[in-house]
Amino acid sequence: xxxxxxxxxxxxxxxxxxxxxxxxxxxxxxxxxxxxxxxxxxxxxxxxxxxxxxxxxxxxxxxxxxxxxxxxxxxxxxxxxxxxxxxxxxxxxxxxxxxxxxxxxxxxxxxxxxxxxxxxxxxxxxxxxxxxxxxxxxxxxxxxxxxxxxxxxxxxxxxxxxxxxxxxxxxxxxxxxxxxxxxxxxxxxxxxxxxxxxxxxxxxxxxxxxxxxxxxxxxxxxxxxxxxxxxxxxxxxxxxxxxxxxxxxxxxxxxxxxxxxxxxxxxxxxxxxxxxxxxxxxxxxxxxxxxxxxxxxxxxxxxxxxxxxxxxxxxxxxxxxxxxxxxxxxxxxxxxxxxxxxxxxxxxxxxxxxxxxxxxxxxxxxxxxxxxxxxxxxxxxxxxxxxxxxxxxxxxxxxxxxxxxxxxxxxxxxxxxxxxxxxxxxxxxxxxxxxxxxxxxxxxxxxxxxxxxxxxxxxxxxxxxxxxxxxxxxxxxxxxxxxxxxxxxxxxxxxx
Numbered sequence: 001x002x003x004x005x006x007x008x009x010x011x012x013x014x015x016x017x018x019x020x021x022x023x024x025x026x027x028x029x030x031x032x033x034x035x036x037x038x039x040x041x042x043x044x045x046x047x048x049x050x051x052x053x054x055x056x057x058x059x060x061x062x063x064x065x066x067x068x069x070x071x072x073x074x075x076x077x078x079x080x081x082x083x084x085x086x087x088x089x090x091x092x093x094x095x096x097x098x099x100x101x102x103x104x105x106x107x108x109x110x111x112x113x114x115x116x117x118x119x120x121x122x123x124x125x126x127x128x129x130x131x132x133x134x135x136x137x138x139x140x141x142x143x144x145x146x147x148x149x150x151x152x153x154x155x156x157x158x159x160x161x162x163x164x165x166x167x168x169x170x171x172x173x174x175x176x177x178x179x180x181x182x183x184x185x186x187x188x189x190x191x192x193x194x195x196x197x198x199x200x201x202x203x204x205x206x207x208x209x210x211x212x213x214x215x216x217x218x219x220x221x222x223x224x225x226x227x228x229x230x231x232x233x234x235x236x237x238x239x240x241x242x243x244x245x246x247x248x249x250x251x252x253x254x255x256x257x258x259x260x261x262x263x264x265x266x267x268x269x270x271x272x273x274x275x276x277x278x279x280x281x282x283x284x285x286x287x288x289x290x291x292x293x294x295x296x297x298x299x300x301x302x303x304x305x306x307x308x309x310x311x312x313x314x315x316x317x318x319x320x321x322x323x324x325x326x327x328x329x330x331x332x333x334x335x336x337x338x339x340x341x342x343x344x345x346x347x348x349x350x351x352x353x354x355x356x357x358x359x360x361x362x363x364x365x366x367x368x369x370x371x372x373x374x375x376x377x378x379x380x381x382x383x384x385x386x387x388x389x390x391x392x393x394x395x396x397x398x399x400x401x402x403x404x405x406x407x408x409x410x411x412x413x414x415x416x417x418x419x420x421x422x423x424x425x426x427x428x429x430x431x432x433x434x435x436x437x438x439x440x441x442x443x444x445x446x447x448x449x450x451x452x453x454x455x456x457x458x459x460x461x462x463x464x465x466x467x468x469x470x471x472x473x474x475x476x477x478x479x480x481x482x483x484x485x486x487x488x489x490x491x492x493x494x495x496x
Contacts, residue, residue, distance in 0.1 A: 135148075152181075313332065377407075404442075
């Protein structure tokens with residue numbers, strides 16, 4: 001059973017189905033697609049023949065291999081690097097000549113997928129679940145020549161691993177789904193610019209570190225080997241820790257015979273930028289040379305840290321607490337520098353423990369550029385109403401108001417039991433009356449102010465398809481620091 005069929009296993013022919021769990025979906029599937037034959041897969045190999053050929057200025061043919069982006073661990077900037085790669089190559093070759101696939105996904109969303117051929121009457125559109133990064137990349141870069149189902153062939157929802165280990169999911173089917181999807185991506189990009197188009201490239205984004213997915217037979221290194229892809233390893237800045245993590249992930253690439261095209265070092269402190277590049281280059285050159293003296297993979301880029309990209313938007317806070325904005329939903333993608341609550345600054349995060357007069361003095365001193373995320377307990381009706389009143393006062397005076405309020409409803413009895421106190425209906429009505437354009441106010445159910453502040457400060461904001469500002473800023477920040485010509489040279493080969 002493949003991953004798609006695992007999600008569809010309760011369905012009968014051409015019927016709608018619902019999959020339990022946060023990341024499941026409802027689908028309409030045809031009987032023909034629901035029962036694929038088991039495909040006998042060959043052993044893993046390099047330079048898979050589906051790699052597009054690019055005709056050089058001479059009579060030689062340049063074969064461009066897919067580029068597989070992997071990280072050394074979670075939250076190190078793999079998607080940011082993928083954004084930069086797709087952005088550069090869409091400008092270089094045209095969006096219709098760029099493919100993107102996330103072979104194994106985890107965090108999913110439901111989208112409508114249309115057939116590419118408008119005349120395909122026998123294949124109706126359908127709702128499918130795809131990895132959230134697929135939705136982000138396809139929409140942001142206009143990759144409408146690619147089908148969602150091809151861009152996200154395998155998903156691992158809750159219960160998938162147990163079903164795989166119980167033998168309910170067939171590894172050969174799963175690998176066949178990945179290969180079939182990749183072939184469709186290559187075909188779509190080669191045809192996207194015309195029947196004789198040869199200038200195409202496919203970016204494959206991995207999931208987490210190189211070994212993620214191994215328990216279900218689809219680890220990143222194994223998939224990269226199956227597709228004949230070259231890997232770009234992304235690691236966070238540093239020296240010892242960065243190289244140690246790179247070495248661990250390199251070992252798995254070597255096990256599967258996967259070529260490492262190069263390394264991108266991310267989130268480097270600006271004052272250590274030159275030092276990081278110099279000494280990591282030395283470490284890789286000394287430790288990663290081939291057995292016959294082959295040169296080590298190069299550092300393709302060193303990207304300095306940009307704190308803004310780590311600042312959560314209100315949408316991230318909503319997701320963290322499983323809630324929605326009571327007011328101010330128009331500002332859902334406004335970002336807050338929650339790590340900058342330095343005394344005397346007008347940005348950051350602040351827990352309200354003072355009386356109302358002190359709170360009003362603080363908020364009234366803020367100018368129109370101030371952006372503070374205030375946190376209070378649900379019992380502080382005075383602070384909540386004072387916050388709303390200050391918004392209205394500044395609005396009447398034409399002064400921008402950008403602060404937000406998180407209302408915590410958790411209550412600890414001191415014995416370890418936490419209860420939830422409801423926000424009064426009268427106060428809720430007053431908040432909602434401010435409307436979508438009003439001040440952002442949301443609840444943090446079950447959290448005390450201190451717990452909420454900790455969760456907000458330690459969260460890792462993720463890209464959202466609707467957060468165009470963050471996506472654009474990340475792309476613009478990463479692109480200048482990556483050597484794309486060197487990457488192309490490292491991931492292509494020339495034949496007569």
